Amino acid sequence: MSDVRYPVGPWQPPATISAADRARHIEQIAAAPAAMRKAVAGLSEAQIETPYRDGGWTVREVVHHVPDSHMNAYIRMKFGLTEDKPQVKPYEQADWARTPEMRTTPIAVSLDLLEALHARWVHLMRGMKNEDFARLINHPEWKAPLSLDMVAAHYAWHGRHHVGHITDLRKRKGW
Numbered sequence: 059m060s061d062v063r064y065p066v067g068p069w070q071p072p073a074t075i076s077a078a079d080r081a082r083h084i085e086q087i088a089a090a091p092a093a094m095r096k097a098v099a100g101l102s103e104a105q106i107e108t109p110y111r112d113g114g115w116t117v118r119e120v121v122h123h124v125p126d127s128h129m130n131a132y133i134r135m136k137f138g139l140t141e142d143k144p145q146v147k148p149y150e151q152a153d154w155a156r157t158p159e160m161r162t163t164p165i166a167v168s169l170d171l172l173e174a175l176h177a178r179w180v181h182l183m184r185g186m187k188n189e190d191f192a193r194l195i196n197h198p199e200w201k202a203p204l205s206l207d208m209v210a211a212h213y214a215w216h217g218r219h220h221v222g223h224i225t226d227l228r229k230r231k232g233w
Contacts, residue, residue, distance in 0.1 A: 062111045062230075065222030069215050075207040080191060083207075083214035088180045090217030091173040094124060097224040098165060105233060106165060110223040117224055119155050121165040124220050125172040126154050131213045132179045138195040138206050139186070145196045183210060 072079065098106070098121060106117045115123065130149060137144040154160075191210070194203035204212075227233075 062223075062226060063114070064219070065226045066215065066218045069212060069219075071208060072211055075191075075205075075211055077188070080207060080210065083210045084180060084183050086214035086218060087176055087183070087210065090124075090128075090214075090221065091169065091176050093217070093221045094121065094172060094224075095169055097221045097228070098169070101228075101233065105231075108227065108231070110227045114223070115155060117227065118165055119160055120220050120223055122160050122163065122168045123151065123155055124217065125168050125175055127151065127216060128172065128175055128179070128213060131209055131216075132175060132182075134195055134197075135179070135182065135206055135209055138193045138209070139190060143194045143196055143203060145198070148197065148199050 075083075098117060101117065106121075109116050110120060134146045137146060186206075191205060191207040193206050195206070195209070196203050
């Protein structure tokens with residue numbers, strides 16, 4: 059991989075999302091917590107404090123970032139289900155990565171949070187109707203409203219993306 063920032067490739071919004079694509083996205087979201095646990099299994103504290111790339115986040119920061127980000131996605135999806143084209147709030151990911159608990163909380167806490175969050179999220183999505191996935195949210199950083207299908211697609215990629223940061227680091231370092 060020539061660009062370690064994108065171990066599974068950069069995010070490419072799909073032009074269309076079929077029912078099979080949706081099912082695959084939900085399964086990828088369901089699998090993300092176990093994949094993250096496997097990616098960090100057996101790492102020492104020094105390894106957890108290693109950036110995945112020069113100038114990048116440490117493994118610890120990546121592990122804490124994923125549930126932060128996915129909590130926002132889950133809430134956005136809930137807003138999208140319960141409101142008509144809600145305006146969702148963005149957040150500064152880099153600032154969230156510098157809050158005090160990011161340095162001191164054991165990664166096991168975020169792994170547990172990710173597992174519980176994804177269990178709820180997957181139950182939600184598996185209970186949604188096809189037309190629910192067509193509902194829209196407005197995100198100020200996107201040019202057009204996003205369907206809940208696109209939210210699921212993006213976060214399916216996002217989980218694989220960050221697991222890839224850690225697994226690629228382990229390969230490069232021989233861990």
